[in-house]
Amino acid sequence: MKHPNKHDLLVLLTEFENACRKADLKVTHQRLEIFRELAQAHDHPSAEMLYNRIIKRLPTISLDTVYRTLATLEKHGLITRVQTLESQARFEAEMIRHHHAVCRKCGAITDFSWNTFDEVQVPAELSGWGRITKRNAILEGICNDCVKGN
Amino acid sequence: MKHPNKHDLLVLLTEFENACRKADLKVTHQRLEIFRELAQAHDHPSAEMLYNRIIKRLPTISLDTVYRTLATLEKHGLITRVQTLESQARFEAEMIRHHHAVCRKCGAITDFSWNTFDEVQVPAELSGWGRITKRNAILEGICNDCVKGN
DNA sequence: TCATAAGTAGTAATAATTATTATTTACAGA
DNA sequence: TCTGTAAATAATAATTATTACTACTTATGA
Ligand SMILES: [Mn+2]
Ligand SMILES: [Mn+2]
Ligand SMILES: [Zn+2]
Ligand SMILES: [Zn+2]
Numbered sequence: 001m002k003h004p005n006k007h008d009l010l011v012l013l014t015e016f017e018n019a020c021r022k023a024d025l026k027v028t029h030q031r032l033e034i035f036r037e038l039a040q041a042h043d044h045p046s047a048e049m050l051y052n053r054i055i056k057r058l059p060t061i062s063l064d065t066v067y068r069t070l071a072t073l074e075k076h077g078l079i080t081r082v083q084t085l086e087s088q089a090r091f092e093a094e095m096i097r098h099h100h101a102v103c104r105k106c107g108a109i110t111d112f113s114w115n116t117f118d119e120v121q122v123p124a125e126l127s128g129w130g131r132i133t134k135r136n137a138i139l140e141g142i143c144n145d146c147v148k149g150n
Numbered sequence: 151m152k153h154p155n156k157h158d159l160l161v162l163l164t165e166f167e168n169a170c171r172k173a174d175l176k177v178t179h180q181r182l183e184i185f186r187e188l189a190q191a192h193d194h195p196s197a198e199m200l201y202n203r204i205i206k207r208l209p210t211i212s213l214d215t216v217y218r219t220l221a222t223l224e225k226h227g228l229i230t231r232v233q234t235l236e237s238q239a240r241f242e243a244e245m246i247r248h249h250h251a252v253c254r255k256c257g258a259i260t261d262f263s264w265n266t267f268d269e270v271q272v273p274a275e276l277s278g279w280g281r282i283t284k285r286n287a288i289l290e291g292i293c294n295d296c297v298k299g300n
Numbered sequence: 301t302c303a304t305a306a307g308t309a310g311t312a313a314t315a316a317t318t319a320t321t322a323t324t325t326a327c328a329g330a
Numbered sequence: 331t332c333t334g335t336a337a338a339t340a341a342t343a344a345t346t347a348t349t350a351c352t353a354c355t356t357a358t359g360a
Contacts, residue, residue, distance in 0.1 A: 026306060026357050047348085062309045067348060069307095083233040083288065087317075088347065101279050112275050120270060122289065125262045129251050132291040138233065139272065141282040176326050176337060197317085212340045217317060219338095237316065237348075 003042055012039050012093070016078065023076045033058050034069045038079060039093040044109040046088040082109065083138070099136055103143035110143070153192055162189050162243075166228065173226045183208050184219045188229060189243040194259040196238040232259065233288070249286055253293035260293070 004012055016035050020027050033054050038045065045053070051066045070091055073079045082090045082100070086107060094111065097118065101110040117137050126132075154162055166185050170177050183204050188195065195203070201216045220241055223229045232240045232250070236257060244261065247268065251260040267287050276282075 024306095028307065028357070030308070060309070062311095064310080064349075065308055071349090081235055083235055085231055085233055085239075089235075101276060101282070103280065104283075110276075110279060112273060112279075114270075114273050116270050116273070117267065117287075120264075120266050123262060123264050123266070126251060126260075126289070128294065129260060129262075129289075130253065130291050130293040130295075130297055132251070132289050133254075134290040136288045136290070137267075138286045138288060139276070139279075139282050140284040140286070141280050143280040144278065145280075147280055174337095178326070178338065180339070210340070212342095214318080214341080215339055221318090239316085 004040060009036065009040060019076070019078055023078075025072065025076065030058065030061055030065050031069055031073075033061070034066060035073065035078070035093065038091060041092075042111075044082050044090040044092050046090050048088065050091075083136075084109070099138070101139040101141070101143075103146055104140055105142050105146040108143050108145075154190060159186065159190060169226070169228055173228075175222065175226065180208065180211055180215050181219055181223075183211070184216060185223065185228070185243065188241060191242075192261075194232050194240040194242050196240050198238065200241070233286075234259070249288070251289040251291065251293075253296055254290055255292050255296040258293050258295075 013032065013036060016032070016039075017027050020031065025031070034050060037050050037054050041050075041053075043049075047066045047070055048063065050070075051061070051063045054061055054066070070079065070081075070089075074081050074091070077095075079091055079093050080095065082092055084090055084102070084107070090109065098111045098113050099117070101112060102108070103110075114137055118135070122132065122135075163182065163186060166182070166189075167177050170181065175181070184200060187200050187204050191200075191203075193199075197216045197220055198213065200220075201211070201213045204211055204216070220229065220231075220239075224231050224241070227245075229241055229243050230245065232242055234240055234252065234257070240259065248261045248263050249267070251262060252258070253260075264287055268285070272282065272285075
């Protein structure tokens with residue numbers, strides 16, 4: 001999972017505008033900035049982290065707007081809320097299937113793809129469970145920075 | 151993942167007492183009741199859910215004690231905090247490796263084992279990440295009850 | 301341009317969790 | 331069994347994360 005370059009980001013933002021219009025969401029300055037910031041982030045930021053980054057460019061934005069916008073975009077499937085053990089929710093704009101390695105020490109979330117896992121068949125035990133729409137692997141451990149930094 | 155029967159529960163509780171002593175944790179009535187309740191639960195209850203169940207038998211227990219105890223037991227590896235998208239944290243005493251199917255509608259968390267996944271090799275992409283200590287699969291979807299109940 | 305409903309900022313409120321403190325209890329040692 | 335002591339608890343207050351309220355602003359379609 002690499003950062004989007006300047007061109008990619010423009011494409012993403014255009015797609016985002018179109019998706020908003022399709023979903024009857026107004027394309028506001030705030031929504032664009034929140035989405036842009038999240039799309040170029042690589043660290044699965046929390047609402048507060050995004051707020052602190054965006055306020056530098058958009059000094060009047062409110063934390064409430066960031067929370068509200070993230071909830072709206074999540075509801076419309078434009079961004080994802082990431083499961084963590086932390087108290088603050090974290091988000092990402094990367095919608096391509098991928099998985100997470102999480103550092104128990106510093107909380108860093110690293111993206112990776114894992115085709116082998118994506119293709120493993122779900123156990124029979126679960127055949128009667130219901131309708132499965134998503135599968136994710138979460139690896140937990142201590143990242144290299146934290147191992148060294150000890 | 152089946153419920154513990156009466157005998158299993160007694161064994162679990164004895165092991166729990168021993169683990170507490172080994173960890174220099176006093177074996178209090180509250181800790182025993184909280185662990186007992188969690189050990190026989192099958193629904194990954196939140197602190198509040200546990201509190202509401204325990205207070206029937208132990209009318210003076212405080213919610214704070216439930217939170218504090220769960221944090222203590224988690225720190226000593228006697229229980230697990232379960233990752234969810236919800237605002238309330240959820241817990242389990244089942245320490246045998248297993249995975250979760252989560253209903254997006256009702257929030258139910260179903261345990262299952264998945265040997266095929268347990269044995270799949272972690273992708274090369276992640277070889278330099280750090281020390282991986284745990285791997286979990288999370289399946290998301292709509293459980294049968296919720297599909298029917300619509 | 302203009303009407304209007306959706307969205308926002310600022311602030312208040314709520315929900316979940318953690319801290320403080322006086323009291324109680326587990327348990328090691330006599 | 332009794333006792334001293336540190337750890338744990340109950341009650342309550344405080345904090346943190348998130349959501350609600352409301353008057354004002356803005357995107358958008360006519
Ligand atoms: Mn990710
Ligand atoms: Mn479980
Ligand atoms: Zn780390
Ligand atoms: Zn369900």
